Amino acid sequence: MPTVADIVEILDARFPPSLAEEWDVNGLTVGDPTARVRRILFAVDPTLAVVQEAIDVDADLIVTHHPLLLRGAKQLPVTTSKGAVVHQLIAHGIGLFNAHTNADHASGGVAEALAEALGVRSTVPLIPSSADATQGTGRIGILGGPLTLGEFAQIVAKKLPATAHGVRVAGDLDALVTSVAVCGGSGDAFLADAKAARADVYVTADLRHHPASDARELADLGDGRPFLVDVAHYASEWAWLTAAAEHVADAAGVDTIVSTLNTDPWTAHFASPASDASA
Structure with missing residues (x-):
């Protein structure tokens, strides 16, 4: 033992x-x-x-x-x-x-698990480590085929744990997306990196008003990309647990259990009538 x-x-x-x-x-x-x-x-x-x-x-x-x-x-x-x-x-x-x-930074870590859960393939670090290009902050890759932003957002909502926060989107829901950048946890510090990497959409958590607004204003001066998908912090990092648990179970021969308790602090969300109408 x-x-x-x-x-x-x-x-x-x-x-x-x-x-x-x-x-x-x-x-x-x-x-x-x-x-x-x-x-x-x-x-x-x-x-x-x-x-x-x-x-x-x-x-x-x-x-x-x-x-x-x-x-x-x-x-x-x-x-x-x-x-x-x-x-x-x-x-x-x-x-x-x-x-x-x-x-977060390791190969096989939080960012890769998030990308895999959302169907993002052939991922590489969004910001590679100077010591090892296979590791670093976030990940960017491609979908199996083009989807509209609205279709992709629905996949995000389906694949990640349900939270009161839900999934927020900034951009044209009918626009086609193929390249996806992700960052588990609070990722608005890397909005410029997602744009520089030419991501069609950037998925992260805890996007604040001013950084998100500035990023969308800058995107609209060009082709409107990257579009933004904002999820709950907890939800963005949960997918990592399964991969980590399986690795430890295989390596150590112990029982592992992945908690499904929702530890996001928010417990309810009420959409405004305008949000309901636009949905």
């Missing part, structure tokens, strides 16, 4: 910590490296609900994409959200590991 340290070694080999951004936090947050692991729960966020799920399925380790302590903490009383998570984990002998921007 592998130990926590064995699982960490497998994950670090697949998603090298050296690929992470300098500001990021990755690795084992809670747990004993010598503890034995029989079952692992994979999830996007280390929330209390996810910890409870791990307790319910008798998992020894939780692997998440997002770190619990990204912004640090000087105190972790049980009366705080993060303190409550840590106390629950320790009380039930469950470890917590995460792979964040290293998994």
